[in-house]
Amino acid sequence: MIEAIRECLGQEMEADNRVVVIGEDVGVLGGVFRATDGLQARFGKDRVVDMPLAEGVIVGSGIGLAMSGLRPVIELQFLGFGHQAFHQIGQQVARLRYRSQGRHSLPLVIRSPFGGGVRTPELHSDAFEAFYTHTPGLKVVAPATAYDAKGLLAAAMESDDPVLYLEPLKGYRLTKDEVPDERYTVPLGKLRVARAGADVTLIAWSAAVNVAERAAEELSEQGISVEVLDLRSLNPLDIDGVSESVAKTGRVAILHEAPLTGGFGGELVATIQQECFYSLEAPIIRISAPDTPYPLGGVEDLYIPDVDRVVAEVAALAKASA
Amino acid sequence: MSESRFLPNFEPIAPFSRLTDSGILDSGESPMSDDAVIEALRYMMLTRVFDDKATSMQRQGRFGTFSSVRGQEASVVGAATALDPTKDWIVPQYREFPALIRHGYPIENFALYFMGNPKGGTIPSNVNMLPMQISLAAQIPQATGLAWGLKMQGGDGVVITFFGDGASSEGDFHESLNLAGIMKAPVIFFLQNNGWAISTPRENQTAARSFAERAIGYGVEGVMVDGNDLLAVHEVTTQAVAKARAGGGPTLIESVTYRTGAHNTADDPTRYIDQQELEKWQQKDPVERVKNYLRSRGIWNENLEQELLDSCAAQIDAAMESARNTPLATSDALFNHVYAEPPQRMLDQKRDWAIRNGDAQ
Numbered sequence A: 001m002i003e004a005i006r007e008c009l010g011q012e013m014e015a016d017n018r019v020v021v022i023g024e025d026v027g028v029l030g031g032v033f034r035a036t037d038g039l040q041a042r043f044g045k046d047r048v049v050d051m052p053l054a055e056g057v058i059v060g061s062g063i064g065l066a067m068s069g070l071r072p073v074i075e076l077q078f079l080g081f082g083h084q085a086f087h088q089i090g091q092q093v094a095r096l097r098y099r100s101q102g103r104h105s106l107p108l109v110i111r112s113p114f115g116g117g118v119r120t121p122e123l124h125s126d127a128f129e130a131f132y133t134h135t136p137g138l139k140v141v142a143p144a145t146a147y148d149a150k151g152l153l154a155a156a157m158e159s160d161d162p163v164l165y166l167e168p169l170k171g172y173r174l175t176k177d178e179v180p181d182e183r184y185t186v187p188l189g190k191l192r193v194a195r196a197g198a199d200v201t202l203i204a205w206s207a208a209v210n211v212a213e214r215a216a217e218e219l220s221e222q223g224i225s226v227e228v229l230d231l232r233s234l235n236p237l238d239i240d241g242v243s244e245s246v247a248k249t250g251r252v253a254i255l256h257e258a259p260l261t262g263g264f265g266g267e268l269v270a271t272i273q274q275e276c277f278y279s280l281e282a283p284i285i286r287i288s289a290p291d292t293p294y295p296l297g298g299v300e301d302l303y304i305p306d307v308d309r310v311v312a313e314v315a316a317l318a319k320a321s322a
Numbered sequence B: 001m002s003e004s005r006f007l008p009n010f011e012p013i014a015p016f017s018r019l020t021d022s023g024i025l026d027s028g029e030s031p032m033s034d035d036a037v038i039e040a041l042r043y044m045m046l047t048r049v050f051d052d053k054a055t056s057m058q059r060q061g062r063f064g065t066f067s068s069v070r071g072q073e074a075s076v077v078g079a080a081t082a083l084d085p086t087k088d089w090i091v092p093q094y095r096e097f098p099a100l101i102r103h104g105y106p107i108e109n110f111a112l113y114f115m116g117n118p119k120g121g122t123i124p125s126n127v128n129m130l131p132m133q134i135s136l137a138a139q140i141p142q143a144t145g146l147a148w149g150l151k152m153q154g155g156d157g158v159v160i161t162f163f164g165d166g167a168s169s170e171g172d173f174h175e176s177l178n179l180a181g182i183m184k185a186p187v188i189f190f191l192q193n194n195g196w197a198i199s200t201p202r203e204n205q206t207a208a209r210s211f212a213e214r215a216i217g218y219g220v221e222g223v224m225v226d227g228n229d230l231l232a233v234h235e236v237t238t239q240a241v242a243k244a245r246a247g248g249g250p251t252l253i254e255s256v257t258y259r260t261g262a263h264n265t266a267d268d269p270t271r272y273i274d275q276q277e278l279e280k281w282q283q284k285d286p287v288e289r290v291k292n293y294l295r296s297r298g299i300w301n302e303n304l305e306q307e308l309l310d311s312c313a314a315q316i317d318a319a320m321e322s323a324r325n326t327p328l329a330t331s332d333a334l335f336n337h338v339y340a341e342p343p344q345r346m347l348d349q350k351r352d353w354a355i356r357n358g359d360a361q
Helices: A002-015 A039-043 A055-067 A079-099 A129-133 A146-158 A207-221 A239-249 A264-279 A297-303 A307-319 B034-059 B073-080 B097-103 B107-114 B139-152 B171-183 B212-218 B230-245 B275-282 B286-296 B302-324 B344-356
Strands: A019-023 A048-050 A071-075 A109-114 A139-141 A163-168 A192-195 A200-204 A226-230 A233-235 A252-259 A285-289 B089-091 B159-164 B187-193 B221-226 B251-256
Touching: A002 A019, A002 A039, A002 A146, A019 A055, A039 A048, A055 A071, A055 A079, A055 B139, A055 B171, A079 A109, A079 A129, A109 A146, A129 A139, A129 A233, A129 A264, A139 A146, A146 A163, A192 A207, A200 A207, A200 A239, A200 A307, A207 A226, A207 A252, A207 A307, A226 A239, A239 A264, A252 A264, A252 A307, A264 A285, A285 A307, B034 B073, B034 B097, B034 B107, B034 B230, B034 B286, B034 B302, B073 B097, B073 B159, B073 B187, B073 B230, B073 B251, B073 B286, B089 B097, B089 B139, B097 B107, B107 B302, B139 B159, B139 B171, B139 B187, B171 B187, B171 B212, B187 B230, B212 B221, B212 B251, B221 B230, B230 B251, B230 B286
Parallel strands: A019 A048, A019 A071, A071 A109, A109 A163, A139 A163, A200 A226, A200 A252, A252 A285, B089 B159, B159 B187, B187 B251, B221 B251
Antiparallel strands: A139 A233, A192 A226
C-alpha cells in the first residue's frame, strides 16, 4: 500500500506543479514510513519540504499555501499528533470556504497514518476518525486496499474540498493487491463490497477491513454468509450502499478500532435504524475497542478487536432474533 | 577560561517615533506626503464615525457585539497605508476596520458580519484578504503559509497579519515566527500591543521586556514603534514591506498603543482599567496628534475638518443603511459554501430546512 501512495503522489506532482508536499521528515528520509521516498530528489526541496516540528503551523501554513494558489498535501506523521493541529483542522481548514462565503476554497489533503497493531510507542495509535467526521466541511476517507489508497488519494488531491486521508498503520506493508500503473481515481463517498454475502452485513474501514474479511472466511466455514462492506469514505457516507446490503441481510455488525462511546459506529447504527428499520431482524451490534485509552503496545492485541472476537460476535448475531 | 554568558545582555529598545505627543515632526523629512497624511487621517476619522455609530446601534439592539478600534487608529492605518492592495494581502484579526476598508472590503459587509448575517463574510474576488479571525492567533500560521506560497511562485506580494499582545501568547505565534524565519517568508507580523487582552494586562502575557525583542529567538528582525504615531508606524511598516518584497524575509513589528475603549461592546473596562493610565494615553490621542501635525504644516482648518467629517458620516450612514436593508439570509445560508461538492446527506438536510422554514421553491 505504501508504494501505491508514493506512486500516486509522484504522478500527481508530475501532472500538476502546484502540488507541494509538506510534513515532518518527508524530504531526504522520505517520511518515517517512506510514503514520500524519492520525491524530494525528483521534485526538489521547494516542493517536498521538511517542516519544523510543529503540527499547528504545518496545517496552518498549509492553508496559506493553498490560498496562494498551490495544492498542498500535508503529512501528519501520526494522527495521534493531530491534536496539536486540531484547532487549525477543525476551526480553520474545515470552515474557510464557509467563512469566506465561497471566496476561498481549500484544495488541501492531510494524510495521516492511524490505528494500532504495530507496537508503536505510546500515543501514536489511536483511531481518532470520529473527531474529524464530527467536523462539517472536512471530508474523511480511509482506504483499506492498495488500489483504493492510490485512487482515493488521487480523488482527494483533485477535490477542491479539504480531505483528511487516513492510512492504516498496520496495512502499510501488509496490504498487497494489484495497482494499475496509470493514474485513476476512486470516487469519494462510495463504499466497496469487499465480500458478498447473504446473512450478515459486516461494516468496517481501513485496517479493520482485513480483520472483517478473515472473520468472514472463518464464518463461511460455519455456514454463515457474511457481506463485508469497506466504507472507504466516512464523509461523504455511502448511505445507499449500506442500505442496499442491509435490505438483503437484515443483520448488521459494525467493526472499528476506536472506543465504543462516540465512535463512528454509533453514527452508522443511528443511520441504519433510520433507513432500514423494517429490514432489521436483530439489534445492530458494534465490535470495538473498550472505552479506555489506547494502551501500550504489549497489550494492544487485547484492545483492538481481532478475528476470533469478530467471529464469535457475528456468529451470535446470525442466530439472534429481534 | 571564558565566562559563561547569560542572555539577554543587551539594552531594551524604545519605540521608534516621528511625532511628539503634540504632533510636531522631528527634524527629519516626513515619510508621508501631506496628501497621504490627509487620506490616512480620513480613514482614522472614518473609523471613529463607524465605531460611534455601531456602538450606538449596538446599544439599541441593531448591531451585534463588536470591537472598536478606539485609540489604535494610527497603528492600523499607518500599517495599512504601507500596502499595495493590488498585490499585498491582509490576514486580519478583528480590530482592523480601516485596514480592511482601504484594502477594498466593503463597509457594508463589515457591518453585516457584525450584524450576524453570513453575507458579511463575502470577500470580493479582487480583495486580497482572509476572513476576520476570532480564534486568536490562528491566522498567523495562515499568513505565514500564504507569504511563503507567494514567494515560492515567484510573486512579489507581501502579507501582513494583525494580532495583539494577548494572541502572542498562543503557540501559533511561536510556531509561525519560527517557520517564517526558516522560510524567509515575506510576512509582516504586526503585533498591536494595546496593553490589554480583555482585562488581562500586558505584564501577564510575557516576562520579555518587549514583544519586539522576542523576534530575536526566531532569527527574525523585530522593531518597536510608537503605535499612536501615524508617521512612525507608516515608515516602519513601509520599510518592512520593502524588505519583504526584496526577499529579506519577515519582520515582527510591535506597535505600542493603548485600547482607550472597551475590549468590545460586552465589556466593562471600568472594572479593571487604571483611570490615570487611561487619561495619560488619551493625551496621546492618535487622531488629534495627526490633526496637530497638519496644523503645524498650515494645512488644517475647521472647514476641512467639517468637510471630512461630513463625508465620513455620509459614507458610514449609507453603508449602515444598506446593511440594515439587507434581508436576513434564508436557511440556505447555513448550507451554502460549506463544501465545493456537498455530501448528499447535507443536501437532504438543506432541503428539509428549506421546507421547515418556508424557503422552499
